[in-house]
Amino acid sequence: MPANLGDRLRDVRKRRGMTQQGLARESGVSVSLIRKLEQGERQDTRLETVRRLAVALGVPTTLLVAESAEDGASTTTLGQWAAVRAALATPLGGTAELEEPPTVDGVRDALSAAVPLFSGDRFAELQTVLPPLLRDADTVAQLTSQGRAVRVRLLQLTGWLLTQTRQFEAAEWCLAAALEGSADRLEGASTVSTMCWLLLRQGKLSEARQLSTQWADDTEPRLSRATPDELSAWGWLLLRLSAAAVRDNRTDEAEDALRLAHSAAVALGREFAPTDDFLRAFGPITVTLKRTENAMILDRPDVVLKLAAKIPTGGFRPTSNNRNRHLLDVANAYARTRQYGQAVDTLAGVRAAAPQWLPNQRYARDILGHIVAKRRTLTQEMRSLADTVGLPT
Structure with a gap:
């Protein structure tokens, strides 16, 4: 296969007998972006955008993505x-x-x-x-x-x-x-979970799937005897597997991994949140957050908002490892359903909770860019948020 995303995209599209306009219509990705990718004017795009193109072309995301889908x-x-x-x-x-x-x-x-x-x-x-x-x-x-x-x-x-x-x-x-x-292996599993996230951010979906599968198989506990630490480690590896699978258009595999993660959360019976290790926070709420994320990847904003309404707003630490990332999905769902005021309010809430984190989120910039493109005039809050995430207005 050609070495870069644009060449791969063009070759697969032509083999499918699709025009750029047809691919844009089926994927919801603009003709302008498709053209820029194929002509080499853009060398990358968000992994979720690549996935939408792959779904429209009927191929795994990994067939299109090169080593990294993100800068x-x-x-x-x-x-x-x-x-x-x-x-x-x-x-x-x-x-x-x-x-x-x-x-x-x-x-x-x-x-x-x-x-x-x-x-x-x-x-x-x-x-x-x-x-x-x-x-x-x-x-x-x-x-x-x-x-x-x-x-x-x-x-x-x-x-x-x-x-x-x-x-x-x-x-x-x-x-x-x-x-x-x-x-020990339990301590290693916590590191591997972050390794899988790193691979996901780099667009290395196959590697993330393989690594999370291997470690989830090796660390699977007996649920009736498992400690909270064991359930948390296993559950997070399953969540990483689900995240990699859904982005690679393997929805059944993603759902199976989520189901197993849910069983670990049920065995815990609560949200396990050690005070000295926020990265191991895991439980029923965490699984729901990741189920919501998968729904947004699958372009189901209605499901995102339905699930989000069931997540308690209080008593859950607003860290970027869980709730803040989830709130970007909520903001995106509002934007996709033309509820722009709610989307902006949600982004403003994230900024208040994590002012140093939000400017680093390309996802937030894309959401706000979608809102700005759909509005004739911008409110002061929109302009302020655009400055925060580095979006020209």
């Missing part, structure tokens, strides 16, 4: 996080030359204090805190097994953060190092 980090983002990447690249040093070498307890306490910065998407503070914390964690990892455990946990969080900010190469290094240092 990496912007130059501005790379500059903001340069010190963090430099700390990761610094070779492990000894403690003899340090006047006050770090201690395991001290680094562990510092990491605990930093966890709310991760869960709260407080990027500016993390850019300052992380470099010395990473270097101290490297140092104590040479001393004891407890020090190595602290470093693994920090690398898990940093890998998640770098994936969030689209610094894919550095994220891959972090997560591989965390997996290598994991003390």
Whole structure:
């Protein structure tokens, strides 16, 4: 197959005997975007857009997508996080030359204090805190097994953060190092879940499916005896499998994985949300959030809004790992059903909850772009949101 998305798209479309106009009509993707992709004026588009094209052409998404359907980090983002990447690249040093070498307890306490910065998407503070914390964690990892455990946990969080900010190469290094240092398979499964998300963001759907399937099979617990940690780890791997499958037009496989994840959530009987590890939050609400996400991928805004109405609004932490991402689906569903006021209100609510997170979300920019394109005049709130997400108006 040709190496880039545009060439692949053109070849498959021609073999299907479809014109660009016909593909636009069947997929809901504009003729202008299809033309720009095929002519090489655009080298990429959102993975969900590629999926809509693939559905219209009757092929798996992976047949069209190249290595990555989404851009990496912007130059501005790379500059903001340069010190963090430099700390990761610094070779492990000894403690003899340090006047006050770090201690395991001290680094562990510092990491605990930093966890709310991760869960709260407080990027500016993390850019300052992380470099010395990473270097101290490297140092104590040479001393004891407890020090190595602290470093693994920090690398898990940093890998998640770098994936969030689209610094894919550095994220891959972090997560591989965390997996290598994991003390047991359960700890490894938490890292693999983020690895699968990284692969999804890169458009590597087949790899995400294979990795999540392998680890879900290897970690499947006996439900009647499973601990909350075991159910959470297995459930998240199934959610990653479902996310990869639905994006690759394997809807039956996606639904099967969701059903199994639901069984894990039922066995838990509640939303399991450890105070020290927000990435492992899992339960019936989390599964519903991901079911809603799948519905939006399948272009079912009516289902999205119906499911969203059943999700409790209180008592659930608004982190980008769950609820904020879900609210972007809700905003998109409102926009697709021409309820533009509700869409804008939802985006404004996300901005209030996560002001440093929203500007990094290309999805939010696409939603607002759709709203702006459908409106003759823009409200002040729309203009303000457009400035937040970097959308020209």
